[in-house]
Amino acid sequence: MGETLLSIQDLTVTYRARGEDIAAVRxxxxxxxxxxxxxxxxxxxSGKSTLALALLRLLPATATVTGRVVLAGEDVVDMTWGRLRAVxxxxxxxVFQGAMHSLNPVHTIGRQIAEPIVLHERIDESGAALRVAQLLEDVGMPAARASAYPHELSGGQRQRVMIAMALACRPDLIIADExxxxxxxxxxxxxxxxIDDLVAGSGISLLMISHDLSVLSDVCDRLAIMYAGRVVEVGPARDVHHQAKHPYSAALSAAFPTIGDPSSRLRPHGLAGDPPDPESLPTGCAFHPRCPSRREQCDVIDPRLWSVGDRHDAACVLVLPDQGASLAGHVQQPTETKVAR
Structure with missing residues (x-):
């Protein structure tokens, strides 16, 4: 795909609760x-939003982050607060979910879009105003709406404002959380x-988070499926959506009705049970209590990601060449990491 912009390496996020460290990302x-x-x-x-917030150290003080988040060659975990603010x-x-909760209700949207431009590019207010007008037009809103307050806009318009703010300083990466x-x-x-048009037109990288596989497969090049704080499958979007190798990915894909097939709405393929409580994860594979393809090994073995195709990996004993008969070397092993609080 070209030069790596973001490399997430053995990232773990734990929260301190009731005297214990609870892992949300593992x-x-x-x-x-x-x-x-x-x-x-x-x-x-599953840990999606916690992962997104950890990438720029936006988590609360109760969270501890270990591992590495290398963005454009720099480790975010090691950054000073001054450097982090610049990044x-x-x-x-x-782009956060729930734009109404992310925008300041007492400031106009124009002022809010201009704020990071003035801070990072150190241009005057008139120059920032011109940029704001262009950004609003880029996201399909009249420049005159810069004087509006968040409550005067519809939900879709507020989300467009959030996208304009995300694009304001021409970043290399946009993280879109639901x-x-x-x-x-x-x-x-x-x-x-x-979002698709703006990212494609500018060459910006996009990391988009959603529970909707069909949406992600339409917009994204690759998909990563998370369960109980871990990535259980990652690969080309169409392959993961339509030819999933992990039982959990297959269950997510099957949960959506097939467009053009009315009968599929009458045959929902939901997944029984609920995701495990992070405070009491099952032994072995975290998915095995709900897995329709469970094997005896799944109770004790927590497999790592294993190649199942071109840039396509899955963490399941079913994808191993020997179908899990010999699991030596396939188990997730802890590694030494750096810590940021």
Missing amino acids: GVDLELARGEKLGIAGESG RWAGASI PTTALDVMVQAQILGL
Whole structure:
């Protein structure tokens, strides 16, 4: 895919609760090339949003991050606060879910979009105003709306403002965390199309988080599936969505009805049970209590990602060449890491 922009290496995030360290993200390894679009999917509680926030150290003080997050050659975990502040917005920016909660209700949207431009590029207010007008037009809004307050805009318009803010300082990477949550289907399609066009036209890398596999497979080049804080499958978007190798990925894909097949709506393929509580993860593979393809080894073995094709990996004993009969060397092993609080 080209030069690597983002390299996530053995990333683990734990929260301190009731005197114990609870792991929300457990040993994640991912890479994102310049200009590439990577989607991360999984049920609520799988660690998707925690992973996104950890990339720019936006987690609360109760969180501990170990591992490496190498962005454009620099390790975010090691950055000083001054350097980290310079990287946020200018090197990487985030489109949060729920724009109404992310925008300041007492400032106009024009002022909020201009703020990072003035801070990072040190241009005057008139120059920033011109940039704001152009950014609003880029996301399909009239420049005159710069004087509006968040409550005067629709949900789709507020999300467009968030995208304009993310693009304001021309970052190398945009992290979009459930960018279409709570939007109706038509507006959702518009926002996704807008993000896709803007990213493709500028060469920006995109890391998009969603629970909707069909959305991610349409927008992204590759997909990573998370379960109980771990990546259980990663590969080309179409392959992961339509030819999943991990039983959990297959269950996520099957949960969506087939467009053009009315009968599929009458045969939902949901997944029984709930994701495990991070405070009491099962032994072995975390998915095995819900897995329709469970084997005896799954109770005790927690397999690492294993190649199942071109740039396609899955963490399941079923994909091993010997079908799990000999698992030596396939078990996830802890590695030495650096710590940031």
